[in-house]
Amino acid sequence: MEETAVPAAGGPAALRGLAGQTTQLLQPVPLTSIEASKAARTETRITELDRVLGDGLVPGSTVLLAGDPGIGKSTLLLQAAAGVATASPNSPVVYATGEESTEQLKLRAERLGISQERLLVVPTGDVVALGVLADEAKPALIVVDSSQTAWHSGVDGPPGSLGQLRQCASALGDIARRSGVPVVLTGHVTKEGTVAGPKVLEHVVDVVLQLEGSAGTSIRLLRGSKNRYGATDELGVFEMTQIGLRDVAEPSAMFLAERQPGASGSSVATVIEGTRPITVEVQALVTPTPASTPRRTANGYDLGRLHLLIAVITKRLNLPLGSSDVVLNVAGGLQLTEPAADLAVALAIVSSYLDAPVLDGLSASGEVGLGGELRAVQQAARRVSEAGRLGFEKCLVPAGCGDLGDAESGAVRCRTLGEAVAAAIPFPNAEDANPR
Ligand SMILES: Nc1ncnc2c1ncn2[C@@H]1O[C@H](COP(=O)(O)OP(=O)(O)O)[C@@H](O)[C@H]1O
Numbered sequence: 001m002e003e004t005a006v007p008a009a010g011g012p013a014a015l016r017g018l019a020g021q022t023t024q025l026l027q028p029v030p031l032t033s034i035e036a037s038k039a040a041r042t043e044t045r046i047t048e049l050d051r052v053l054g055d056g057l058v059p060g061s062t063v064l065l066a067g068d069p070g071i072g073k074s075t076l077l078l079q080a081a082a083g084v085a086t087a088s089p090n091s092p093v094v095y096a097t098g099e100e101s102t103e104q105l106k107l108r109a110e111r112l113g114i115s116q117e118r119l120l121v122v123p124t125g126d127v128v129a130l131g132v133l134a135d136e137a138k139p140a141l142i143v144v145d146s147s148q149t150a151w152h153s154g155v156d157g158p159p160g161s162l163g164q165l166r167q168c169a170s171a172l173g174d175i176a177r178r179s180g181v182p183v184v185l186t187g188h189v190t191k192e193g194t195v196a197g198p199k200v201l202e203h204v205v206d207v208v209l210q211l212e213g214s215a216g217t218s219i220r221l222l223r224g225s226k227n228r229y230g231a232t233d234e235l236g237v238f239e240m241t242q243i244g245l246r247d248v249a250e251p252s253a254m255f256l257a258e259r260q261p262g263a264s265g266s267s268v269a270t271v272i273e274g275t276r277p278i279t280v281e282v283q284a285l286v287t288p289t290p291a292s293t294p295r296r297t298a299n300g301y302d303l304g305r306l307h308l309l310i311a312v313i314t315k316r317l318n319l320p321l322g323s324s325d326v327v328l329n330v331a332g333g334l335q336l337t338e339p340a341a342d343l344a345v346a347l348a349i350v351s352s353y354l355d356a357p358v359l360d361g362l363s364a365s366g367e368v369g370l371g372g373e374l375r376a377v378q379q380a381a382r383r384v385s386e387a388g389r390l391g392f393e394k395c396l397v398p399a400g401c402g403d404l405g406d407a408e409s410g411a412v413r414c415r416t417l418g419e420a421v422a423a424a425i426p427f428p429n430a431e432d433a434n435p436r
């Protein structure tokens with residue numbers, strides 16, 4: 001039990017006395033009189049990273065790069081550090097490596113072909129010392145790799161403990177704001193799930209980026225989950241190669257790479273990720289099951305949404321999926337969050353159930369409503385054009401989409417899911433189909 005003094009309640013005079021003892025009284029200023037300097041952002045010269053950041057690093061900001069161990073955080077940041085050093089001829093870049101030795105870092109730099117005089121390496125996670133260095137060396141960027149090995153001498157507890165993580169992040173935030181130097185720190189996603197370590201940091205930093213990738217593929221996706229200086233719906237796409245992470249300017253080709261035309265259960269969705277339309281393969285496998293509760297799994301798509309689509313297909317198209325397992329997979333580890341992906345998912349499911357392929361050269365974009373109706377999607381013209389550019393002659397879109405301009409000739413407007421299925425999957429009579 002610990003005794004705590006509770007301040008006596010009192011009127012305005014007492015409150016005023018209390019405030020006067022502890023802090024200066026507040027002096028509000030008119031918003032119009034505040035000058036905001038729009039300092040230029042620092043580009044990392046990595047197109048996909050700059051895109052997700054919102055055109056580069058904001059001076060004085062703190063960025064957390066979170067991801068599984070081994071996903072490529074250190075690789076990306078070493079490349080970014082070199083890019084910033086090249087872009088700013090008068091200031092160094094400090095890379096604080098608390099996790100790996102300087103020799104390990106050097107080996108990576110050699111592998112990535114990075115040789116940059118102004119890239120300075122310090123083998124420490126000592127945040128207080130980094131603060132001093134920031135003031136003295138005036139770097140263009142400080143990288144702290146990783147937050148789990150950062151430590152603050154003013155806090156008890158080993159590096160990586162909750163207290164240390166919090167204090168280090170807030171101290172790094174102070175350093176960034178005071179010196180104007182952007183600070184980027186890495187954080188591992190821990191086994192307990194969503195970023196147990198980084199989770200406590202999310203409130204403290206200005207930007208949170210997640211680097212993800214599905215096992216066994218070289219595709220790496222970068223997404224912002226928080227950004228005080230830009231949109232969070234931008235997607236950065238990289239390929240992990242021997243010489244580091246490579247920008248993928250044309251992600252659609254990658255998400256369609258292993259598609260087998262003519263295979264049933266496969267469809268193509270055109271979605272908008274941030275400012276970019278992307279075309280991606282969606283696969284479904286529908287198989288009869290003796291189990292009383294069929295299994296439904298979704299990889300890259302919301303499971304609740306999958307259940308909803310299965311219900312709509314069962315009820316509106318009269319296809320009894322109640323005794324079938326449904327497995328859904330989105331190519332390349334992409335997470336489809338846009339409702340516009342619904343139509344392609346539904347087509348993949350129906351195609352697999354009927355064992356009849358979706359017509360070649362067809363992509364789809366549309367939200368499916370509970371009544372089986374297709375609901376309009378934003379930027380339909382851009383979706384149709386992007387699909388057309390990639391060789392998909394026709395794109396199914398909801399009938400309610402506005403004027404498509406030049407893209408109209410590539411669009412097939414459908415009012416309902418039934419119409420879309422009829423247009424996309426040539427099958428004599430869906431209701432007589434023998435499920436396979
Ligand atoms: N010698 C190498 N040749 C090719 N790729 C390598 C080599 N060493 C490491 N990598 C790649 O780099 C990844 C490690 O990236 P890293 O940036 O250290 O990840 P993180 O910092 O997120 O833990 C490995 O998973 C591997 O894909």
Ligand SMILES: [Mg+2]
Nearest residue numbers: 073074099145
């Ligand atoms: Mg690392």
